[in-house]
Amino acid sequence: MLSLMKYRFLCMIKNKSLMFWTLAFPLILTTLFASVLRGAYDPDEFKTISLAVVDSAYYQKDETLKNTLSSVQMNDKSMFDLQIVSENEAKQLLDDKKVDGVISDGESIKIEVNKNNINTTIIKSFFTEYEQKAEVVKDLMMQGKSVDEIMNLFHQTQNYITQNDIEDHDLSSVFFYTVLAMVCLFGGQWSMYAIYDIQANQSSRAARLAMTPIHKIQYLFTDFLLCMVFEMVFILIVYSYMAGVLDIAFGEHVFAILAILLAGCLSGNALGTLIGCATTQTLGFKDGLLTSITMLGSFLSGMMMVQIKYLVQLYIPFVNYINPVAMITDGLYSIYYYGIDERFYTNVFSLIILIIVCYSISFFLIRKKSYQSLEAR
Template sequence: MYIKVYLTELKNGFRTKVNLFWNMIFPLILGTLFYVAFSSLYNNDKASTLKIAIDREDSMIESVLKGIKYDNGEAMFDITVTDSDEAIKLLKSEKVCAILHPQDDMDVKMDIKNNGTSQSIVADVVASYRQALATHGQVYDKDIVVAKGIAGENKDPYIMYFYNLIAMTSLLGITGAIAVFTSSNPGQYVVGVRELAAPICKPLYELMKLLATTTFQIISIVVAIVYYVHILGLSFGCDEGYIYLTAVLGVLLGQAIGFGLGHIYSLKESTRVSIAMVLSLGGGFLSGLYVGDMKLLIDTKCPIINRINPFAVISDAFYTLNIYGGGERYMRSVIYMCVCIVVCFVFGFIKAGRNQYASI
């Protein structure tokens, strides 16, 4: 019987046109639009040497940047070492795209005049440099810093949009999970009354329904990744297996959040859906899905926001895999997702066992 519940719920996922469009078709359409829009921009810029100024001689950041080259062997940066006043003049006249102010090996500040592809590339490289030093602590040399992920396998700054797109697809499952368990509420739906009166194991019954919605969402995310990697030819900069593993964790996180929200029966259905939209769409905005520099701005002004933003955590896990190939920062994202998954599931099961329906 419970297998039949699972199969029926899974079929409903594919038969519901709205569900099928937003969870499976929409990410493919949006990914295609991203690819068409951004690939030409990056291809135009990626072989161009970026002119920057550094206002301190013999800095470590200068040595590192000089060692970074494109795949064709061309240097990525044309560096001018000068004083602060001259560097500002170069920036105002747009002879350089950015100024770096190394206070010490770790503390490197950056000034720009305009936002653009070149500035985004410089910002990403500087952020990667600082993270590499933080990861190695005091035990490093220049060769290690250059070798460890400063120039990841994919230097395209626009790949972040696809990381965010996968995160969005993962969290779209929140609304699906909410809908499944809202329909089981005897206080609102006739189907819920039937389920309550039926001689079934309610936790196992809900587990089968949850497993079905999770399976549908995993299939959706796998289809999206296969399309991005093997049809569009994108490189996520790391082993493909880790991409799928991280995406599945993201799906489980979305399902867990939906499971928890779905069992707060005191909330109206519209309120639950609104919370889900804030987490997915609002979280996407803060993570840079709509404005590429937003994540950098949030991380600079109030980093705690994206440390707890599920959308940003999933996206950052992919970014970390590309730049560092894993490590402490990636594990921090994984641990956060696992903790949230466990907490939301436990909360949902506790609420399911305590709900009473006096009106029935």
């Protein structure tokens, strides 16, 4: 048994293609993600909003508005980058997309924007609040309040960026969670190659192994252990690199994280085993099939675009219960945001069901295989 494990181990580590796709490629991908995406979805990363103000007689007389716009801040930064221009210049700046919005002061404040995004939403929310408070100013002035007291009212503006109790949550973490899930599924290539090496009708090496006195179950058990060791070692390397070097947040529940990663590795192993048993096509075809399933699952889980994850949940939620990448990603997501709760257990339970189904079908297919003749080449 130990001798068999030794030689199967030597065969596996010489497979440079698998070593690259299951270890080197995820490390490269996470490094690229970290350089491009970190902070891109951080709600606290506020950028000053460019705003054009029409230089009218109303605006010149409105000292409250002028003082408010020049002094209001968000996260210790000026909220607005103001350009005081004529009406024609303001429209041109808006058409050229050099400003996020244009305001003109009159009997009421008019707002113009040419697209809907977070900045235009902030502009609309800010001036809606401003006009509501403008009525209060009249009463304060009638009561003889000072300018400083009036200005303090406008400085008590709500936070338009985020208002929740979760600190330092960065939605870009979802991209990194999908990479870990992808690595778990890519790990299925090890088991798929192992099945290829014991199916006597698929390779000459398997035909030679079939004529040895070692039972097929012994080969399967040995390869299963080695595949799981390879998968877990590689996934832990990628996880440690993310958490320790790239400083990706995963939460404090380390054992829960390891549990979902173990379940993910088992699901990848089970899927690779099923593909290896279910088709007699070439190894290249099987490899392409597993890669296609993995990449489609990664896309639907938000790897390329984080909003896809929520659109799938909104319109076709059943997909998330048959997509192992989504289960792993959502399991990691729920640990970080909500801790160990019902959502975490649902994802683990769904993965276990998927693993049992894949292994059961694979076992049925393997035990039904028999060969009339074998020619070892």
